[in-house]
Amino acid sequence: MEEFKLQNVNLEISENLSRHRTEGLGSSKALVVRRGAPFRVSLRLKGRPFNPKTDQLKIKIMLGRLYAIAPVTYNPDFSPSKWTAYMDLASVNPQQPSVHICAPTSAPVGRYRLVVVAFTRDGQRVSTLYKFTLLCNPWCKEDSVYIPFEDQREEYILNDSGLLFVGSARNIASRLWSFDQFESGVLKACLNLLEVSPQHKQNQQKDYMNRSNPVYLSRVVSAMINSNDDRGVLTGNWTGDYKEGMNPSMWTGSGDILRQWVKSNYSAVKYGQCWVFAAVMCTVMRVLGVPCRVVTNFNSAHDTNSNLVIEEYYTKTGLKVNGSKDSIWNFHVWVECWMSRPDLGSAMDGWQVLDPTPQERSRGVFCCGPAPVKAVRDRRIDLIYDVPFVCAEVNADVHTIILDQGKVLGVNKDTERVGALICTKAVGFPRIQTITGDYKHVKSPMSTISSRISGSSQETASMTLKGVLVFLTLDKAPVYGQPILFTVKIINKQNKPKRLQIHLNAQAKEYNQSPSDTFWESHGLIDMGPGEVKVVQQQILPVQYEDVVGDDLVNLAVVLEDVASQEQALATEEFSIASPELTIKIANTNSVVVHRQQTATVTFTNPFSHPVSGVLVIAGAGLIKERVTFRMPPLRARGTVQQTIAFTPRMVGSRMLHANLMLPDVKCTARGFKMVAVNRSGCF
The missing domain is CATH 2.60.40.10 (Immunoglobulins)
Known part of the structure; x- marks a missing residue:
């Protein structure tokens, strides 16, 4: 034989x-x-x-x-x-x-x-x-990344599309993102990221051995997403000048970024901001098998001197000025990864904060975390990694100060504003889930979330002058193409008349920057009788804001000055204007089958008072192999345009088809998405 x-x-x-x-x-x-x-x-x-x-x-x-x-x-x-x-x-x-x-x-x-x-x-x-x-294996009970519920494993490992939440706590906007973990070249890029890291270059054997630990893995990835210390994936840019790269708002998925990084021999991709950094990190961690989700913290403090106090400065006419290295970002986006923490004890197991956006160094490197969410809630600032920094992001106090030629005219202290809302995408559904109570002790997190999401009016009061209260209220959630409607309510609590000077001021601002110059203002005198209440209704017309604000936010302030005493009172509100929406319709929604061509139609109606043109980008992981781009010619005011696209699904399951229309004339992006149920051949 x-x-x-x-x-x-x-x-x-x-x-x-x-x-x-x-x-x-x-x-x-x-x-x-x-x-x-x-x-x-x-x-x-x-x-x-x-x-x-x-x-x-x-x-x-x-x-x-x-x-x-x-x-x-x-x-x-x-x-x-x-x-x-x-x-x-x-x-x-x-x-x-x-x-x-x-x-x-x-x-x-x-x-x-x-x-x-x-x-x-x-x-x-x-x-x-x-x-x-x-x-890693989140389905295995003995694995340090085991997460016990199948719907969570489906969401935090296998789901390749999702929503990122931006804007402001009272006017939340969602951005579509394709995580692309099953797209061509993405697994290779994620593994290459580990091998390009400084840890691997310095000592390959030690790096390989440490990769068994998700704590180590997550810190390496957090540092490698930004390029501040290494050959990381993304360069951050908050200047507004993006001519050497891509405007961060134009990215729609992680695949393009990771593939471009590999193709360029690991030269950093330009440019990213916090939601881009976080979304790309979410992709990498899901690919590596670590459950991961993207989290938004509204009114996120950046406390540079670690005193848990953020100072904000206004002039006597309501102009917000930059007078401190500390800042409050209207929103900040990071990720949470699920893992056990034997280094800290089982009480700290579960979700861990990781922030790849470069802000401060952690042990000499621009990364943040993993900080146990439970430790942040309990203010365990004695624990590693970066728990004090995350505590400040969600719990710092805000001191608002009115200055005139260096003289302090008024001070207000707010202990509730920072970390006003912390949220993520819900498991299995394209909607918001509040997790504020996981990070901080709140009286009733569910009682305020509905008003924040719906944009219901909510009075905002700040510092008061003697016997006078001032409130600033958005009448409804602002939407592009419609006036911004707001109300100022003034209450004279004293039994004597008051003459007040009122200053109203609106400025555009990026989510993490001080506002730019005033684009709208109003000034006047108000006479108040004893015990009188006055309501002043105001509006900012689309023609006054639409060429200024774009995807930025609006900082709105009202200052009252007692003519007699010259005392000051201030109320402020920062909010986003809801971007125009795209409508997506599938030709035969109930008969979408894998490997069979299908058709979708994207519709846009111009809400602006003048013609706009732009670039339409359509993408969808598992639906479209590469994103498709169309150039839209000038569209008249209130006009409607449609674009049809053919696609052939490659993967079975619930998939997201999403479209972005970049409108450079108004610095704005219209967005829309459609969930598509893809069936196997012969199954409906």
Whole structure:
């Protein structure tokens, strides 16, 4: 009989991808598996059949210079602490036996090599080298990233599209984002990110060993998303000048950014802002197998001197000025990753804050976290990593100061404004979920969330002068093409008349910057009788704001000055104006089938008082292979235009088709999305 020969190994890729929920990651020819769960390979033999009594198999697993050897046993038990392999003798095919291999739950993430070695009476037989990728496993209870509910695993690992929330706490805007973890080149980029990191360059063996720990992984990724210290993915830009790169508002997904970074030999992509940094990090962590979600903190404090106080300055006419290194961002976006924290104790397990936007150094590097959300809530500022900084972002006090030629005319202290609303996308649905109570002790988080989301009117009072109160109220959530309607209510609580000078001022501002120059103002005198209440209704017309504000926010202020005493009172409101919306319709919504061409129509109505032109970008992970761009010619005021696009779904399940229309004339982007249920062929 011909001698025993080990011809080759079949990695059974299709079966293993399905079993490990890694279908779509990489390519159909690459094996991607998760630690803590077995995968099967088949051995193709030539010559005599395999004899378990006289033949022995060993599996050699290599990661860089690290390696492990797992003897193939006939015991199906797997160890959570070491590489194991077994053969099922009851169903073994002597000419094509199968071997089940399982990585320990503490195995490092990375690109591995595999060799099968056979020992027989005739000598040693070695198979050729095979490659596979190993990821964390949130489905495995022994894995440090295990998350216990299937709907959360679907959302925080497998969902490749989502919503990012921006704007202001009382006028929230959602931005569509395609995480693209199943798109071409994205897995490669995420693994390359680990290998381009300074940690890997300095000591490859140490880096490989540390990759078993999601705490370490998340800190490396947090630092590598920004390019401040390394060959990171994105360069931040908050100047408003984006001619050397892309306006951050124009990005719609992570795939384009990561592929461009790899293609440029790891030169930083220009440009990102906080939601872009966070969304790209969410993609990388989901690809690596760590549950991740994007979180928005409205009224987020940047406390540079660690005193948990943010100072804001206004002139006596309501002009907001930059007088402090501290700042409040109308919104700031970071991510949370789910993991256990054996370094801090099981009480700190769960969601961890990680912020890849470069703000302050953490242990000498521009990264932030992982800071346990539970530690932030309990103000455990003694714990690593960066808990004090995150505490300040959600809990700092605000001191609002009116100045005139260096003289303080009034001061107000607000303990509720910072961290007014903290939210993320709901599990399984394209809507907002408030998580404010996870970060801070609030009286009733659900009582205020509905008014914030709906834009219901809510009075905002600030400092008072003697016996006089002033309130500033948005009558409804501002929408592009409609007047901004607001009300100033003044109450004279004293039993004597008052003559008051009133100053109203509106400025455009980026979410993390001081406002620019005034674009609208009004001034006047008001006489108040004893105990009188006056209501002043105001409006800012579209022609007064639409060429100034764009995707920026509006800082609105009212200052009252007692003519007799010259005392000052101030009330302010910062808000976004809801962008125009795009409408997307699918030709046959109930019959969308994988690999069959479908048609969608995108409709836009110009809400502006003058013609606009722009660029329409349509994308959808699993629906459109590459984003499609159309140039829209000038469209008259109140005019409507439609664009039809054909697409062929590549993946089954709920997918998001989304469109952005960039309107550079008005510095604004119109957005829209449609959830598409893609069925298997023959299933409706």
